Amino acid sequence: TITSLHGREILDSRGNPTVEVEIWLACGARARAAVPSGASTGVHEAHELRDGDQSRYRGKGVLHAVDLVNTEIATLLQGKDAAEQEEIDRGLIALDATPTRARLGANTILAVSMAVARGAAAASGLSLWRSLENPKGRAAMPVPMMNILNGGVHAAWQGADFQEYMIVPYGAPDFREALRYGSETYHALKALLAAKGYHTGVGDEGGFAPAVRSNQEPLDLIVEAIEAAGFRPGAEIGLALDPASSELYGDGEYRLKTEGRALSAGEMVDYYADLAAAYPLIVIEDGLAEDDWDGWRLLTETLGDRLELVGDDLFVTNVERISRGIREQAANAVLIKPNQVGTVTETIAAVDLAQANGWGAMVSHRSGETVDTFIADLCVALGTGHLKTGAPARGERVEKYNQLLRIEEEAHGCLPFAGREAFVR
Ligand code: PGA
Numbered sequence: 001t002i003t004s005l006h007g008r009e010i011l012d013s014r015g016n017p018t019v020e021v022e023i024w025l026a027c028g029a030r031a032r033a034a035v036p037s038g039a040s041t042g043v044h045e046a047h048e049l050r051d052g053d054q055s056r057y058r059g060k061g062v063l064h065a066v067d068l069v070n071t072e073i074a075t076l077l078q079g080k081d082a083a084e085q086e087e088i089d090r091g092l093i094a095l096d097a098t099p100t101r102a103r104l105g106a107n108t109i110l111a112v113s114m115a116v117a118r119g120a121a122a123a124s125g126l127s128l129w130r131s132l133e134n135p136k137g138r139a140a141m142p143v144p145m146m147n148i149l150n151g152g153v154h155a156a157w158q159g160a161d162f163q164e165y166m167i168v169p170y171g172a173p174d175f176r177e178a179l180r181y182g183s184e185t186y187h188a189l190k191a192l193l194a195a196k197g198y199h200t201g202v203g204d205e206g207g208f209a210p211a212v213r214s215n216q217e218p219l220d221l222i223v224e225a226i227e228a229a230g231f232r233p234g235a236e237i238g239l240a241l242d243p244a245s246s247e248l249y250g251d252g253e254y255r256l257k258t259e260g261r262a263l264s265a266g267e268m269v270d271y272y273a274d275l276a277a278a279y280p281l282i283v284i285e286d287g288l289a290e291d292d293w294d295g296w297r298l299l300t301e302t303l304g305d306r307l308e309l310v311g312d313d314l315f316v317t318n319v320e321r322i323s324r325g326i327r328e329q330a331a332n333a334v335l336i337k338p339n340q341v342g343t344v345t346e347t348i349a350a351v352d353l354a355q356a357n358g359w360g361a362m363v364s365h366r367s368g369e370t371v372d373t374f375i376a377d378l379c380v381a382l383g384t385g386h387l388k389t390g391a392p393a394r395g396e397r398v399e400k401y402n403q404l405l406r407i408e409e410e411a412h413g414c415l416p417f418a419g420r421e422a423f424v425r
């Protein structure tokens with residue numbers, strides 16, 4: 001039984017305020033959760049509640065959100081059974097009473113929803129992934145999708161137009177080794193960049209942010225780094241791309257500043273087809289913009305049998321948008337970000353919908369993170385097979401990977417490593 005809740009304003013990895021919630025149960029169990037925040041947010045995401053008071057944190061304070069946790073929400077949850085996650089989440093959604101969580105904020109609600117899930121796990125003496133899994137039996141260790149070269153808004157537009165260049169060590173025998181493959185490649189890339197006279201400062205997600213001259217050049221650099229680290233590109237380590245193309249889109253075209261040209265959706269599809277032919281690409285996320293449904297259908301028709309095509313801004317973890325995508329065959333996988341929707345229950349429903357239709361589900365961090373590791377446990381419990389949570393560097397990124405090491409150890413070899421099979425094509 002929940003006895004009390006306490007919200008507080010803390011900082012995320014970009015130094016902006018975010019919401020943290022503590023929960024106490026009658027049995028003595030206690031838990032805590034904190035929510036992340038995006039930079040290249042989709043326009044269809046649920047509402048993130050900020051104070052807007054320009055005299056504090058440039059308007060980004062969350063004192064009102066914290067106050068809502070400590071008053072209205074605490075009253076609603078008092079005396080409730082933390083194990084009744086769905087009922088509690090339904091109650092939070094009803095209390096908000098807006099279609100986009102505009103009154104309470106998806107950030108506020110999610111911090112509470114996650115704290116409840118952790119509280120229930122603590123009360124039952126289970127680790128979070130086991131508590132979330134019960135009793136579905138689909139748990140697996142994910143392939144880490146490590147964003148080792150950052151561009152776009154995550155690198156202040158100083159380098160590539162495309163936001164994320166990820167390495168995907170699906171050929172490793174287990175998670176622990178996959179993490180080593182990734183880390184060694186990351187360090188090989190750093191040495192390679194330095195040798196070529198590039199800066200080795202990092203972007204928001206811990207990847208390097210060099211001032212490259214094209215959007216293709218990072219792929220060449222990464223393939224060279226994989227080889228330099230002693231791995232086989234394609235066989236052991238594949239590549240994934242998140243151009244975050246909603247950020248490049250305007251007036252019907254995609255502007256590639258680095259290359260001094262703008263492409264139509266059809267030309268973007270051809271561009272990706274060329275990349276897929278030249279590099280060991282396995283995933284493209286947000287290859288086209290958040291409302292370019294025609295473009296997405298063309299992309300899926302053209303490349304859906306070769307690549308996992310993941311909708312992030314397109315679907316925003318929203319079951320209605322995912323359902324439309326499935327009906328229209330507009331992609332073949334969904335990015336899963338709990339704070340795009342606002343509750344643990346809705347997040348799990350989005351994964352269930354994707355999996356029931358043979359689609360991929362890729363759980364993801366945000367570019368503004370905390371050291372909260374909820375998504376690591378979530379992706380294991382739901383057997384999504386892949387988790388993207390940044391470079392193998394910077395505390396808030398590494399902590400998720402470290403949590404996966406702990407889970408793998410706790411499971412004593414009983415959790416399968418998803419490997420290449422995890423990717424829908
Ligand atoms: P964001 O970026 O957290 O800044 O939205 C992550 C992504 O686009 O996948």
Ligand code: ZN
Binds near residue numbers: 244285286312
């Ligand atoms: Zn994305």
